[in-house]
Amino acid sequence: MIKKAYDKYVLPKLLDVCCSTKPIKYQRDKIVPHAAGTVLEVGIGSGLNLPHYNLSNIDKIYGLDPSAELCDIAIKNALEFDINIDFLINGAEEIKLKSNSVDTVLITYTLCSIEKIDDSFNEIKRVMKPDANILFCEHGLAPDYSVSKWQNRINPIWGKLFGGCNINRDIPDLLLKAGFKVHNLEQMYLPSTPKIVGYNYWGFASI
Numbered sequence: 313m314i315k316k317a318y319d320k321y322v323l324p325k326l327l328d329v330c331c332s333t334k335p336i337k338y339q340r341d342k343i344v345p346h347a348a349g350t351v352l353e354v355g356i357g358s359g360l361n362l363p364h365y366n367l368s369n370i371d372k373i374y375g376l377d378p379s380a381e382l383c384d385i386a387i388k389n390a391l392e393f394d395i396n397i398d399f400l401i402n403g404a405e406e407i408k409l410k411s412n413s414v415d416t417v418l419i420t421y422t423l424c425s426i427e428k429i430d431d432s433f434n435e436i437k438r439v440m441k442p443d444a445n446i447l448f449c450e451h452g453l454a455p456d457y458s459v460s461k462w463q464n465r466i467n468p469i470w471g472k473l474f475g476g477c478n479i480n481r482d483i484p485d486l487l488l489k490a491g492f493k494v495h496n497l498e499q500m501y502l503p504s505t506p507k508i509v510g511y512n513y514w515g516f517a518s519i
């Protein structure tokens with residue numbers, strides 16, 4: 313009951329604020345403008361990537377997210393842009409799109425929160441055209457033991473407060489184990505961000 317109310321009324325606003333920091337906006341600008349063609353944004357959340365798209369390269373965006381509350385915020389935000397966007401209120405474990413139909417999969421700060429990650433990667437692969445790219449930017453496991461030990465300790469509590477978010481996922485390893493090739497991988501601690509949530513990985517992945 314309390315959890316349901318928290319997830320409905322508190323969590324969407326909390327995620328929107330936490331994902332709106334200046335360093336994260338800066339990260340979005342490194343990745344999102346590369347999206348082109350038919351785009352599937354996995355875990356679109358409140359639509360914080362929308363201002364960062366290069367709209368002249370976009371035919372269509374499908375914004376997927378299991379949270380109806382976050383999608384409602386994203387729908388309002390999308391009205392500010394001249395974009396062809398449809399929302400799919402669902403998790404990535406089941407993507408209601410045709411196979412081989414997507415040119416770009418955009419995933420930012422979402423791989424941390426997907427529970428059934430293997431099923432979701434299989435679905436993402438299914439909808440990707442053979443030459444499609446995944447553009448990703450995620451926080452994850454830090455390379456320094458002094459940080460990762462705290463990530464591992466805090467992770468179970470963190471997930472309860474932040475919608476199932478895991479702060480200790482090895483993002484490149486997840487992509488590689490799912491059978492993707494990873495390109496142009498970059499990583500660093502974001503400035504002005506607590507280190508346990510501030511280690512970012514970003515780049516491209518392909519089938």
Ligand SMILES: C[S@@+](CC[C@H](N)C(=O)[O-])C[C@H]1O[C@@H](n2cnc3c(N)ncnc32)[C@H](O)[C@@H]1O
Pocket residue numbers: 327331354355356357358359360361376377378379382402403404405419420421422425426427428475
């Ligand atoms: C930290 S928020 C990030 C939102 C957005 N991607 C951004 O960059 O601001 C994590 C998002 O993952 C979504 N999410 C959780 N489980 C998911 C799943 N199984 N499939 C797709 N998205 C999921 C949440 O609803 C939430 O919108």
